[in-house]
Amino acid sequence: MSGLMTGWRRPGPPQRPSAIAPSLVRVVENALSRAWRALLEEVTAGRFSLCAAKEDEITEQLQIILGELHAAESEEVRGFSEFSLGRDSKLRSHDGKHLDRQPDLTFYPLRGRIRTTNSALAGIFVECKPIDSKHPIPSTYCKEGLIRFIRGDYAWAADRALMVAYVRNHCRLPEGLLPCILKDRSLGSYQFRGVPVATTPTDHGDAVYQTIHGRTFTLTAHPAGPITLHHLWLYPAHACEETKCQSIRAPNAS
Numbered sequence: 001m002s003g004l005m006t007g008w009r010r011p012g013p014p015q016r017p018s019a020i021a022p023s024l025v026r027v028v029e030n031a032l033s034r035a036w037r038a039l040l041e042e043v044t045a046g047r048f049s050l051c052a053a054k055e056d057e058i059t060e061q062l063q064i065i066l067g068e069l070h071a072a073e074s075e076e077v078r079g080f081s082e083f084s085l086g087r088d089s090k091l092r093s094h095d096g097k098h099l100d101r102q103p104d105l106t107f108y109p110l111r112g113r114i115r116t117t118n119s120a121l122a123g124i125f126v127e128c129k130p131i132d133s134k135h136p137i138p139s140t141y142c143k144e145g146l147i148r149f150i151r152g153d154y155a156w157a158a159d160r161a162l163m164v165a166y167v168r169n170h171c172r173l174p175e176g177l178l179p180c181i182l183k184d185r186s187l188g189s190y191q192f193r194g195v196p197v198a199t200t201p202t203d204h205g206d207a208v209y210q211t212i213h214g215r216t217f218t219l220t221a222h223p224a225g226p227i228t229l230h231h232l233w234l235y236p237a238h239a240c241e242e243t244k245c246q247s248i249r250a251p252n253a254s
Helices: 022-044 055-071 137-150 175-187
Strands: 083-087 105-109 124-131 160-167 208-213 227-234
Touching: 022 055, 022 083, 022 105, 022 124, 022 160, 022 227, 055 083, 055 105, 055 124, 124 137, 137 160, 137 175, 137 208, 137 227
Parallel strands: 124 160, 160 227
Antiparallel strands: 083 105, 105 124, 208 227
């Protein structure tokens, strides 16, 4: 009897991370930027409070808006119709020891846009974190967020991913990342390779920086290799509090 699976051989885990084109990440950044503007309209109308909301509440609001943008007849964000969107989708860690790793948002391009042997693992994975006095960058954005890409919880089968911050104080890129970079020089936790580099801003003018990080785990017999993280920080119309980033002089590139 013939069927769908006749002659099919399971290829196993990817041997190397899939290459994610920067242009694909840029579509996601533009979609998030557009959704953020819509969320700010909700704040202005008094229907949502960015200052009081928890991380998951903000992310859920963005997911709903992104779904509306995706379903709209006219494509407000160029290229966004070629993606599907998921939130809190469970994935395994690189070593299979954890089967419930959950990036905050995942964007899957249409088939063929990323070369891969497993389309479930070839997406643009997004981790979102608030930044304010209760959520300092070193302990929240880096230790609870960025590190997940380095140790192989998320995007272990990809060479590029996205960090998003909901910034509720006066903190900017790239200075905001400097405490993590300096800490990394002594502990090596985040495997920074050089300093943040500015890349193409979103269509709405949001700054985007990228950093490169080493990864020490392997995929089958091959090293995973470095991952490039894009950093998109989003702000309310008015800061929720007057705190600032820790003032640290930028290190020289290495």
